[in-house]
Amino acid sequence: xxxxxxxxxxxxxxxxxxxxxxxxxxxxxxxxxxxxxxxxxxxxxxxxxxxxxxxxxxxxxxxxxxxxxxxxxxxxxxxxxxxxxxxxxxxxxxxxxxxxxxxxxxxxxxxxxxxxxxxxxxxxxxxxxxxxxxxxxxxxxxxxxxxxxxxxxxxxxxxxxxxxxxxxxxxxxxxxxxxxxxxxxxxxxxxxxxxxxxxxxxxxxxxxxxxxxxxxxxxxxxxxxxxxxxxxxxxxxxxxxxxxxxxxxxxxxxxxxxxxxxxxxxxxxxxxxxxxxxxxxxxxxxxxxxxxxxxxxxxxxxxxxxxxxxxxxxxxxxxxxxxxxxxxxxxxxxxxxxxxxxxxxxxxxxxxxxxxxxxxxxxxxxxxxxxxxxxxxxxxxxxx
Numbered sequence: 001x002x003x004x005x006x007x008x009x010x011x012x013x014x015x016x017x018x019x020x021x022x023x024x025x026x027x028x029x030x031x032x033x034x035x036x037x038x039x040x041x042x043x044x045x046x047x048x049x050x051x052x053x054x055x056x057x058x059x060x061x062x063x064x065x066x067x068x069x070x071x072x073x074x075x076x077x078x079x080x081x082x083x084x085x086x087x088x089x090x091x092x093x094x095x096x097x098x099x100x101x102x103x104x105x106x107x108x109x110x111x112x113x114x115x116x117x118x119x120x121x122x123x124x125x126x127x128x129x130x131x132x133x134x135x136x137x138x139x140x141x142x143x144x145x146x147x148x149x150x151x152x153x154x155x156x157x158x159x160x161x162x163x164x165x166x167x168x169x170x171x172x173x174x175x176x177x178x179x180x181x182x183x184x185x186x187x188x189x190x191x192x193x194x195x196x197x198x199x200x201x202x203x204x205x206x207x208x209x210x211x212x213x214x215x216x217x218x219x220x221x222x223x224x225x226x227x228x229x230x231x232x233x234x235x236x237x238x239x240x241x242x243x244x245x246x247x248x249x250x251x252x253x254x255x256x257x258x259x260x261x262x263x264x265x266x267x268x269x270x271x272x273x274x275x276x277x278x279x280x281x282x283x284x285x286x287x288x289x290x291x292x293x294x295x296x297x298x299x300x301x302x303x304x305x306x307x308x309x310x311x312x313x314x315x316x317x318x319x320x321x322x323x324x325x326x327x328x329x330x331x332x333x334x335x336x337x338x339x340x341x342x343x344x345x346x347x348x349x350x351x352x353x354x355x356x357x358x359x360x361x362x363x364x365x366x367x368x369x370x371x372x373x374x375x376x377x378x379x380x381x382x383x384x
Contacts, residue, residue, distance in 0.1 A: 020319070037286065072218075096143050098122055117334075153340070175201050271288050303371035
């Protein structure tokens with residue numbers, strides 16, 4: 001294997017960032033096309049930036065974020081965090097006791113790694129399933145988790161969503177919803193209700209996913225639970241600092257659901273182009289994707305690479321040769337290695353889909369030429 005540990009994933013990401021830096025410095029920002037769906041942004045006026053002091057910033061911007069955040073997420077109270085994973089950790093620290101059970105239902109395995117990792121930290125028993133017929137809530141359960149939209153944008157069935165919440169509440173167990181992209185994907189594209197409006201006690205979203213906000217987390221929910229979680233957030237330094245709060249506020253204000261709808265329509269065109277020469281691309285709600293297993297099935301060459309390695313090499317060829325940023329190249333340890341071409345991003349609307357198809361096709365040919373040479377693949381991933 002080329003990428004065989006969390007440290008390898010960190011080193012891989014560092015190399016990707018060096019490539020991005022070099023392209024920006026030599027060819028300008030326009031040479032890059034961020035198709036991750038996580039491009040985010042930081043929208044702020046000069047007068048707002050001048051208020052980003054340690055205590056002045058929260059005083060000015062957090063109150064308005066309460067109003068805007070509740071409109072976006074529902075719930076009684078809003079809590080801004082430095083990462084979605086931070087909010088998940090703080091919730092589990094606050095609500096989950098050692099040796100209790102945490103059960104998780106999602107549309108497709110696996111869950112985001114921050115959830116089982118947080119349970120492990122507190123000594124809780126964790127289980128997850130994507131089969132609703134197998135889902136149950138055992139005795140001594142302290143928290144039920146639901147994922148609204150998975151890392152690969154598989155969206156939960158709303159009827160099942162409601163039933164899981166009902167099952168938990170019948171046993172007086174709180175429900176936390178990991179709605180990282182789902183807070184927008186579910187509601188805008190699939191016309192589902194907000195998680196809190198469906199009865200969830202806590203919901204959290206990532207403010208850089210499918211919206212022009214920063215990499216941060218925004219939690220909504222029942223006031224007494226938000227207050228309890230906020231204690232842990234402040235104890236462990238997990239709160240969003242003033243610049244993040246401002247960027248979250250303006251990101252929500254500038255969120256345009258029409259971009260998601262337009263990408264929903266454009267994905268068909270790109271998928272039709274790809275299926276002429278590929279068998280394993282799949283459509284997502286906002287674009288197309290190919291899984292590591294799908295890449296393996298497309299390769300017609302002998303090699304010893306793992307499926308994930310194939311995805312990492314492919315993503316680096318796309319970045320190095322065509323400036324296309326996909327998640328496997330820049331992701332944190334444990335993230336999905338599925339390559340998504342998200343068409344809801346600002347950069348995606350600058351791309352002609354025929355040109356994007358040609359770049360994908362050319363990158364795949366280069367991948368196929370390289371896979372038999374593990375040293376060459378290692379250099380592609382790790383050597384800037």
